Amino acid sequence: MKITPSILNADLANLASEVGRISNADMVHVDVMDGHFVPNLSIGLPVVESLLKHTDLPLDMHLMIESPDVWAPQYAEAGAQSVTFHIEAARAPVRLARELRRLGARSSAALNPATPVESVATMLDEVDMVLLMTVEPGFGGQKFLDLVLPKIRQLRKLIGSRDISVQVDGGVSTETIERCAEAGADVFVAGSAVYRAEDPNAMVDELRALAVRACSH
Numbered sequence: 001m002k003i004t005p006s007i008l009n010a011d012l013a014n015l016a017s018e019v020g021r022i023s024n025a026d027m028v029h030v031d032v033m034d035g036h037f038v039p040n041l042s043i044g045l046p047v048v049e050s051l052l053k054h055t056d057l058p059l060d061m062h063l064m065i066e067s068p069d070v071w072a073p074q075y076a077e078a079g080a081q082s083v084t085f086h087i088e089a090a091r092a093p094v095r096l097a098r099e100l101r102r103l104g105a106r107s108s109a110a111l112n113p114a115t116p117v118e119s120v121a122t123m124l125d126e127v128d129m130v131l132l133m134t135v136e137p138g139f140g141g142q143k144f145l146d147l148v149l150p151k152i153r154q155l156r157k158l159i160g161s162r163d164i165s166v167q168v169d170g171g172v173s174t175e176t177i178e179r180c181a182e183a184g185a186d187v188f189v190a191g192s193a194v195y196r197a198e199d200p201n202a203m204v205d206e207l208r209a210l211a212v213r214a215c216s217h
């Protein structure tokens, strides 16, 4: 059970110190948006390269961009531990997943809420994680979409005994994390829930405890 806070809702002008407030986290979720794949712009490679110098936590890149085939490998080369590209945007997802692994990163494919899990069925041996969006991508602070819960169960079934993480991203909080864990998710992105909390580290611990308890039921 891993908690990976999204820095989208952090103070982006003080990124190094903001990441210091989540030292209990398992990874740092970094949302890259290009204004084309999603209607929002965030940060890109130069900021990620700088951030890597200021944290020992692994970076969990979430690339909401067009042409991930071109850009995603550069994040692996920079030193990100995990690189997630959107299946809707990739031209050659199998080749891209293999390239990410060749560069030493964990490879991961993300699915928008309306994208069926079957879209990754034939390439499960190429990925270490599948990210299921539980909001429409583009903005933090949105309401969790319950309609994704059956997809989490379907994906777990498809994965079977393979060692693949299922990440949920969007609207994950103390209200929603247990349902995700019960359905089969094991990596949880939480942006506003963590950064709007008075004590982000305490919220990370609380979320992890809720997920562990829900899963052991």
Ligand SMILES: O=C(CO)[C@H](O)[C@H](O)COP(=O)(O)O
Binding pocket: 006, 008, 009, 029, 031, 062, 064, 135, 136, 137, 138, 139, 140, 141, 142, 169, 170, 171, 172, 189, 190, 191, 192, 193
């Ligand atoms: O990918 C994302 C948005 O596209 C973010 O990771 C996500 O929205 C996290 O923020 P919150 O927990 O506030 O929903």
Ligand SMILES: [Co+2]
Binding pocket: 006, 029, 030, 031, 062, 169, 189
């Ligand atoms: Co994200």
